[in-house]
Amino acid sequence: MKTTALSQVHEALGAKMVPFAGYLMPVSYEGVNIEHKTVRNAVGVFDVSHMGEFLIEGPKALDLIQMVSSNDASKLTVGKAQYSCLPNETGGIVDDLIIYRVKEDTYLLVVNASNIEKDWDHISRYNEEIGATMRDLSESYSLLAIQGPKAVEAMQSLSSVDLSAIKFYNFVVGDFAGIPHVIISATGYTGSGGFEIYCKNDEVHQVWERVLQAGADYGIKPIGLAARDTLRLEMGYCLYGNDIDDTTSPFEAGLGWITKFSKDFVNSESLAKAKEEGPSNKLIGFEMDERGIPRQGYDIADMEGNRIGRVTSGTMSPSLEKGIGLGYVKTSAADPGNKIYIQIRNKAVQATVVKPPFYK
Amino acid sequence: MNIPSELKYTKDHEWVKIEGDVATVGITDFAQGELGDIVYVEVETLDETLDKDEVFGTVEAVKTVSDLFLPLSGEIIEFNEALEDEPEQVNSDPYGSGWMIRIKISDPSEAEDLLNDAAYKELIGA
Numbered sequence: 076m077k078t079t080a081l082s083q084v085h086e087a088l089g090a091k092m093v094p095f096a097g098y099l100m101p102v103s104y105e106g107v108n109i110e111h112k113t114v115r116n117a118v119g120v121f122d123v124s125h126m127g128e129f130l131i132e133g134p135k136a137l138d139l140i141q142m143v144s145s146n147d148a149s150k151l152t153v154g155k156a157q158y159s160c161l162p163n164e165t166g167g168i169v170d171d172l173i174i175y176r177v178k179e180d181t182y183l184l185v186v187n188a189s190n191i192e193k194d195w196d197h198i199s200r201y202n203e204e205i206g207a208t209m210r211d212l213s214e215s216y217s218l219l220a221i222q223g224p225k226a227v228e229a230m231q232s233l234s235s236v237d238l239s240a241i242k243f244y245n246f247v248v249g250d251f252a253g254i255p256h257v258i259i260s261a262t263g264y265t266g267s268g269g270f271e272i273y274c275k276n277d278e279v280h281q282v283w284e285r286v287l288q289a290g291a292d293y294g295i296k297p298i299g300l301a302a303r304d305t306l307r308l309e310m311g312y313c314l315y316g317n318d319i320d321d322t323t324s325p326f327e328a329g330l331g332w333i334t335k336f337s338k339d340f341v342n343s344e345s346l347a348k349a350k351e352e353g354p355s356n357k358l359i360g361f362e363m364d365e366r367g368i369p370r371q372g373y374d375i376a377d378m379e380g381n382r383i384g385r386v387t388s389g390t391m392s393p394s395l396e397k398g399i400g401l402g403y404v405k406t407s408a409a410d411p412g413n414k415i416y417i418q419i420r421n422k423a424v425q426a427t428v429v430k431p432p433f434y435k
Numbered sequence: 436m437n438i439p440s441e442l443k444y445t446k447d448h449e450w451v452k453i454e455g456d457v458a459t460v461g462i463t464d465f466a467q468g469e470l471g472d473i474v475y476v477e478v479e480t481l482d483e484t485l486d487k488d489e490v491f492g493t494v495e496a497v498k499t500v501s502d503l504f505l506p507l508s509g510e511i512i513e514f515n516e517a518l519e520d521e522p523e524q525v526n527s528d529p530y531g532s533g534w535m536i537r538i539k540i541s542d543p544s545e546a547e548d549l550l551n552d553a554a555y556k557e558l559i560g561a
Binding site for chain 1: 469471472474475493495496497498500526
C-alpha cells in the first residue's frame, strides 16, 4: 500500500484511513457532514497527493497532447488549465484529466490515481511516433486542495501573489507558505471555489502546517475523501470509475463540451460519427422525491417497472438533505423533470431527473 | 471505545439488552464509528417474526449501506421511531437514544450464543 507524504499527519489528527486507488488515504477526520459543510461555508484542506502528475516537454509536447486528449489544448496559453479526457480506441474514456500549460513547451497532466499506470502506457504508445519528453512526477509531487468560499481570504497571508486575481482554471507559479515555486491553481473538485497547490513531497509538511495555521481564524478543517465525493456529487462532476470509464463515451457522459473536432485525436473519426448519431444513453442527475438513498449499481426503472438504466454515483446530499445521484438512462427518459424509479432493495422509489448542479 | 459490561453483543456489531422476554437491540459504538454519519435507519419488519440472523433492517451512512441482522429469533414489537427524524442519535448515543428495535424473544436459549463485553472487545481488537 502506498502512502502520501502526509499519512502520519492524518493519522495523528485521528483520521480514518482507507485504501483508495492503491494509497492509504484519509476518508474522514471528524465526520463527513461537518467536513462537507466546512467546505461549503468556510474553508477546508484536502491531501489529494495520490493524484498522478505527468510532465510533457519539448517541441513535440503539444502534438502529443493534441493526439491523446479530446479538448483542444492549442487554446491553452501559459498560465491556463483545461479539463479534458483521454479517449480510447473503442469509444470509451481512458481517463479524465486537467492539462496545465506551465511554460511555452511544458505541460503538466494531472490524472486520477487509479489510472496512473494505464494512462502512462496509453500516452507512451502514441508518443513512440511523436517523440515528446515524458516524465512521471507522481511519486515525488504532492497536491493540496484548499477549497471553500473563504479560501482566498484565509490563505492570502501565505503568498505575495494576489490570490483573488487568479481566475478560475488559471494558475500562477509563485511563492506559497514559504516555498518559493509552487503551482497555485484556481481549480478544484468541490464547486465552492479555492485553489490547489502542487509542491514537492519534502515541501508539503510545511505547506500543510502553514495552511492550517493561516486558516485557523476562518475555521479551516482537514477534509477527507468522503466529503470530497459528496461535494463533487452535489456539483454533478463525474468520477472516473463510477460515472465514466473505458466503456462510456464522452457524449453519453455529457462531456461533449470537452470533445473538440477542430483537430484529429485518438478515435476522433468514430467519435464524430457518434456525436452525429447521438447517444442512446445519457448520464443524468436525479433527486429522490421520496425517502431513500441511491447507491452505485442500483437499477433505474420507468413507471411500468422496465429497467432503463443504472445508478453510477449516489449519496445523501449533506447540503440538500435528500438523496441525489448520477446514472445512465435511455436518452428518451433523460429529460429534466422526467420521473424515474430507483430500485432500492425491494422498493422502487420515485426520483426526478434534474440538470446538475444539485447545489447552487 | 465504549463497550458497556451489562450488554451482550454479536459478531455483526449489534448490542442486545435482555429484560425478561424482551430484547432491545442497537449497533455498537464501534459500528457507528466505522459507518460514520448515519443518515437513515430503515426498519420495515415491524410486527414480523423472524429467525436469528435474518435481515430486519438497514442502516445507511452518507457513504455506505449496511444490513441489520436479528441477534435473536422473535417478533419485532417496536421500532425506535425517533430515528426517522434524527438518525444521528445512533452516532451520538448508540446505547441509549440510538436504540433501534425491541424483540419479543421466541427462544431464550439463543442468548447463550451472544458475546459478553470481553469477547466483543477482543473481536474488535479494542
